[in-house]
Amino acid sequence: MNKVKTETNNPRKAEVEQPLLEIRGLKKHFDVTGGWFKKNKEYLRAVDGIDLKVKRGETLGIVGESGCGKSTTGNLIVRLLEPTEGEIIFEGENLAELTGEELRQKRKDIQMIFQDPFSSLNPRMRVFELIAEPLRTHQTHKGDELKKRVFELMDVVGLSPEFAQRFPHEFSGGQRQRIGIARALALNPKLLVCDEPVSALDVSIQSQILNLLKRLQEQFNLTLVFIAHGLPAVKHISDRIAVMYLGKVVELTTREKLFAHPMHPYTEGLLTAVPVPDPEVRDTRERVVLKGDIPSPVNPPSGCSFHTRCPFADEKCKQDTPEFKELKPDHFVACHYPLEGGKGTIQNPS
Amino acid sequence: MSNGKELLNVNQLQTHFFTENGAIPSVNGVSFQVNKGELVAIVGESGSGKSVTSLSIMGLVEEPGKIVGGEIMFEDKDLAKYTNKQMRKIRGNDIAMIFQEPLTSLNPVFTIGNQLREAILQHQNVDKATAKKMSIDMLTQVGIPRADKVYSSFPHSLSGGMRQRVMIAMALSCNPKLLIADEPTTALDVTIQAQILELMKDLVKKMDTAIILITHDLGVVAELVDRVIVMYAGQVVEQSDVFSLFKDPKHPYTKGLLDSTPKIQDLNEELISIKGTVPTPANMPDGCKFHPRCPHAMDHCISNEPKLDTLENGREVRCWLYDEEVMADEQSKNGNEQSP
Amino acid sequence: MSQQVTPEPVPEPQGPAAPDSMKKHQKKSSFVRWMKLLLKSKTGTVGFLIVMVVFIVGIFSDQIAPFGVNEQNYANMLVPPAWQEGGSSEHFLGTDNLGRDILSRIIYGTTISLLVGIFSVVVAGILGMAAGLFAGYYGGWIDTVTMRMVDAFLSIPNILFILVILTVLNPGIMTLIFAIGVTNWVIYARLIRGEVLSVKEREYVKAARSIGTKNLTIIRRHVLPNVFSTFIVISTLSVATTIILEASLSFLGMGVQPPDVSWGYMLADGRDYLATNWWLATFPGLAITITVLGIIFLGDWLRDVLDPRSQGR
Numbered sequence A: 001m002n003k004v005k006t007e008t009n010n011p012r013k014a015e016v017e018q019p020l021l022e023i024r025g026l027k028k029h030f031d032v033t034g035g036w037f038k039k040n041k042e043y044l045r046a047v048d049g050i051d052l053k054v055k056r057g058e059t060l061g062i063v064g065e066s067g068c069g070k071s072t073t074g075n076l077i078v079r080l081l082e083p084t085e086g087e088i089i090f091e092g093e094n095l096a097e098l099t100g101e102e103l104r105q106k107r108k109d110i111q112m113i114f115q116d117p118f119s120s121l122n123p124r125m126r127v128f129e130l131i132a133e134p135l136r137t138h139q140t141h142k143g144d145e146l147k148k149r150v151f152e153l154m155d156v157v158g159l160s161p162e163f164a165q166r167f168p169h170e171f172s173g174g175q176r177q178r179i180g181i182a183r184a185l186a187l188n189p190k191l192l193v194c195d196e197p198v199s200a201l202d203v204s205i206q207s208q209i210l211n212l213l214k215r216l217q218e219q220f221n222l223t224l225v226f227i228a229h230g231l232p233a234v235k236h237i238s239d240r241i242a243v244m245y246l247g248k249v250v251e252l253t254t255r256e257k258l259f260a261h262p263m264h265p266y267t268e269g270l271l272t273a274v275p276v277p278d279p280e281v282r283d284t285r286e287r288v289v290l291k292g293d294i295p296s297p298v299n300p301p302s303g304c305s306f307h308t309r310c311p312f313a314d315e316k317c318k319q320d321t322p323e324f325k326e327l328k329p330d331h332f333v334a335c336h337y338p339l340e341g342g343k344g345t346i347q348n349p350s
Numbered sequence B: 001m002s003n004g005k006e007l008l009n010v011n012q013l014q015t016h017f018f019t020e021n022g023a024i025p026s027v028n029g030v031s032f033q034v035n036k037g038e039l040v041a042i043v044g045e046s047g048s049g050k051s052v053t054s055l056s057i058m059g060l061v062e063e064p065g066k067i068v069g070g071e072i073m074f075e076d077k078d079l080a081k082y083t084n085k086q087m088r089k090i091r092g093n094d095i096a097m098i099f100q101e102p103l104t105s106l107n108p109v110f111t112i113g114n115q116l117r118e119a120i121l122q123h124q125n126v127d128k129a130t131a132k133k134m135s136i137d138m139l140t141q142v143g144i145p146r147a148d149k150v151y152s153s154f155p156h157s158l159s160g161g162m163r164q165r166v167m168i169a170m171a172l173s174c175n176p177k178l179l180i181a182d183e184p185t186t187a188l189d190v191t192i193q194a195q196i197l198e199l200m201k202d203l204v205k206k207m208d209t210a211i212i213l214i215t216h217d218l219g220v221v222a223e224l225v226d227r228v229i230v231m232y233a234g235q236v237v238e239q240s241d242v243f244s245l246f247k248d249p250k251h252p253y254t255k256g257l258l259d260s261t262p263k264i265q266d267l268n269e270e271l272i273s274i275k276g277t278v279p280t281p282a283n284m285p286d287g288c289k290f291h292p293r294c295p296h297a298m299d300h301c302i303s304n305e306p307k308l309d310t311l312e313n314g315r316e317v318r319c320w321l322y323d324e325e326v327m328a329d330e331q332s333k334n335g336n337e338q339s340p
Numbered sequence C: 001m002s003q004q005v006t007p008e009p010v011p012e013p014q015g016p017a018a019p020d021s022m023k024k025h026q027k028k029s030s031f032v033r034w035m036k037l038l039l040k041s042k043t044g045t046v047g048f049l050i051v052m053v054v055f056i057v058g059i060f061s062d063q064i065a066p067f068g069v070n071e072q073n074y075a076n077m078l079v080p081p082a083w084q085e086g087g088s089s090e091h092f093l094g095t096d097n098l099g100r101d102i103l104s105r106i107i108y109g110t111t112i113s114l115l116v117g118i119f120s121v122v123v124a125g126i127l128g129m130a131a132g133l134f135a136g137y138y139g140g141w142i143d144t145v146t147m148r149m150v151d152a153f154l155s156i157p158n159i160l161f162i163l164v165i166l167t168v169l170n171p172g173i174m175t176l177i178f179a180i181g182v183t184n185w186v187i188y189a190r191l192i193r194g195e196v197l198s199v200k201e202r203e204y205v206k207a208a209r210s211i212g213t214k215n216l217t218i219i220r221r222h223v224l225p226n227v228f229s230t231f232i233v234i235s236t237l238s239v240a241t242t243i244i245l246e247a248s249l250s251f252l253g254m255g256v257q258p259p260d261v262s263w264g265y266m267l268a269d270g271r272d273y274l275a276t277n278w279w280l281a282t283f284p285g286l287a288i289t290i291t292v293l294g295i296i297f298l299g300d301w302l303r304d305v306l307d308p309r310s311q312g313r
């Protein structure tokens, strides 16, 4: 078992400067009108107006349940999808407006690590070719230099050089994810978007990859957007965490504040729904079991989209959409009745 | 061992898959017991043989797989020797099973009610009207709102969590003595998982059904079960009551698994992981199957396979660290090396 | 994994000397490697042998054939094969209604059947592959236009279409290849497009896009190799249908023109005698069947070998 100790107080955090990435009013609506002759178009609001800032050198975690629009957000940031509306400002430049060669050049700075290590690598390419691909694409390295760089990258992510001529199917999930990380690092990006990089992996491998990402972030001064299903996975790696529900960010704050004093009832539900690996507390611990299912993003509920599952919802929540605003320093929430004291304010509804 | 409370006793079960590349011992000498009304978890990582173990109990192992050894004693009957026809009587009646993927376990062309009613009619001696009433009852019990409406709807119109509830309703509709749940919440979201776990807890209290819960999530284990069986590479490596296991894990693998499980309460930044990867059938190590990844591996572990030893409180562990002779040997060796 | 031999030299790792397993990847003659892979598969070997024999016969038909193509022997009309009553050892497979040696005609026919079968598949394959790749990958109006064209082609029976082309242009081998090629591309276009649509959605294509790889490079490196097995399957089956198509065209008098001869032509020619003199049509038919089988076997093997998962077995 390796223990990786990491610095707790990071000097980079102190710097106050223009954010590396700023997202304003970002929307992505998919046309899901079935059939050709329907008059009224139906839209699936995968991302429905989000505002985020990512500071240089920090890790922003994005969590939320299946279908809430996390991957869509990630794909929009790396411009694999065209936004319907909104701005993606990276180092002062609006990515949403870039096209063609300009966009291609910008891609060097923003790289992505994908969720499924089994389908994100071309099965017909060898490891060497896979890692060399970004370098060849942007013609940054050639000949011996290219070889040197590829082996350097393999070393950085902990793949031994003898693997260079193997195919992806000869590797386990964790090793494949390392290949994906090496590819993403090849061009020295400034921003790395990780879309659930560990959720397809075995428990004992997950922490290996998380540790690796954390080490690389420090080594190369990377900024990370780390997308995950549940809170436990983002907890170790994130500085700040955004909680998404039905295409919107409902709460955004530092990790410490989020865990100690969640202000949105959904965050509270998400926090207590995570099973605690300690049988001693199972009969005593406070639990908020959210009732009902996640509504469809095609017909999101009126007002606050969480009101159908919220234990506190009243008429106001059904009608007015709450504004996403800074209620406390560094603590953004979209809720009419934010929880003040944190845990324990909600009685168990069951 | 039999004490009247025992419901299932799996003894040295071996299930192999006979593929082109030779036999794969997916389940390689697995033994454990389940008592009446007890909640037992089988945990382990992908490929450790959890699903194959449960399919063997159900008699559902498919070609090229085959039970090649051991016995599965269910109330003094050896299911390993049962024919397919005999097993059909047991399945659904005495033992029921829930699968991981709620989407594919329901037939898309029949209504929920139709499938539920058929299941009841097949196993219980009631008329159609009663079966329908029982089905709606069951749906209400698993917490489905507007059960009579859901009764006549098709599976595709339900969400994943609802489908899993239907599967549970179906499995419990015949009052089985044993319910095997193979990763029942893995495909679901955390908030939905919490609902399902809560439900299973309630039902067990009410119906006194024994449950074998298969999972790789130690959090789920801690929330729900009485006893835990840890599997690694087709073998049981540790077996213990849930409290002792979490307080004092014996096997280095269990320790590693516990350490690498994310804990939401503590925010410290140290992440502990197990080095290396889970072995595949093609590169199964000799000796102790865990030794290449084990921080405590000794020379002895490389070529000698440990047996499942019984410790205090009925705990069992498969590790040389708990063998006094070996440890004494190892210590004297180390002592000799260090002295000169 | 011992078969993992790459044709290209392996880059030396930095720092410590290459570990043992690197040696497995050392350069070795790729011919030896292919032959080894071939010998591992029984059907592959059989297919390869058949195709080799057919090619050799096709190339050296002048030297091999015992008689000329149109050498007629009126004394020996409709002689049955050698092993039948009344057969002669001179004409091993018998003679036709004009007293021409069937074996010789089959040997001569090999050349043209192969030319037509292979080249029209090449023409159709290249056209269809390109259309399918671009339509599937780019989507939008390119896709719409291409697929409407495919629909248009499919709505006309292709034999009719070919006949029109052959009537407008002069019948002959080149026109035949051209006509079959430009009508058959739709089969490839449709199947390849479908395959591209699914490959395009795989994450590694997304990954390549996120790196900034150009579209043409993505098509070449990521999409093409992964639809190639589909292509091989359609092509091998297509060689068979083409040879048969050529037969029907010859039957209609629009295919191969005498004095040239092809298997299809012989098959069509011998049909009238099927009830009385079976050997006229049967032997050319057999030649077609065996060749087609050989090509299918070879294609099957090729598809397996091109799949990296099969290597090292």
Ligand SMILES: Nc1ncnc2c1ncn2[C@@H]1O[C@H](COP(=O)(O)OP(=O)(O)OP(=O)(O)O)[C@@H](O)[C@H]1O
Pocket (backbone or CB within 6 Å): A030, A031, A032, A044, A045, A046, A064, A065, A066, A067, A068, A069, A070, A071, A072, A073, A229, A297
């Ligand atoms: N290309 C598309 N066309 C139509 N709908 C889409 C498309 N891509 C995503 N969606 C829908 O948008 C919503 C958000 O999807 P997204 O993949 O972003 O969710 P997610 O938060 O990443 O979920 P998960 O945790 O399951 O990965 C979902 O309802 C999904 O069905």
Ligand SMILES: Nc1ncnc2c1ncn2[C@@H]1O[C@H](COP(=O)(O)OP(=O)(O)OP(=O)(O)O)[C@@H](O)[C@H]1O
Pocket (backbone or CB within 6 Å): B017, B019, B024, B026, B044, B045, B046, B047, B048, B049, B050, B051, B052, B053, B063, B064, B065, B216, B281
């Ligand atoms: N049909 C099959 N043919 C060959 N091998 C099989 C087959 N089914 C299972 N196996 C092998 O049996 C072993 C155990 O599989 P099993 O499905 O029991 O794992 P598991 O512990 O349930 O894993 P998971 O958490 O991924 O569900 C694996 O190594 C697998 O490759």
Ligand SMILES: [Mg+2]
Pocket (backbone or CB within 6 Å): A070, A071, A072, A195, A196
């Ligand atoms: Mg996603």
Ligand SMILES: [Mg+2]
Pocket (backbone or CB within 6 Å): B050, B051, B052, B182
């Ligand atoms: Mg399983």
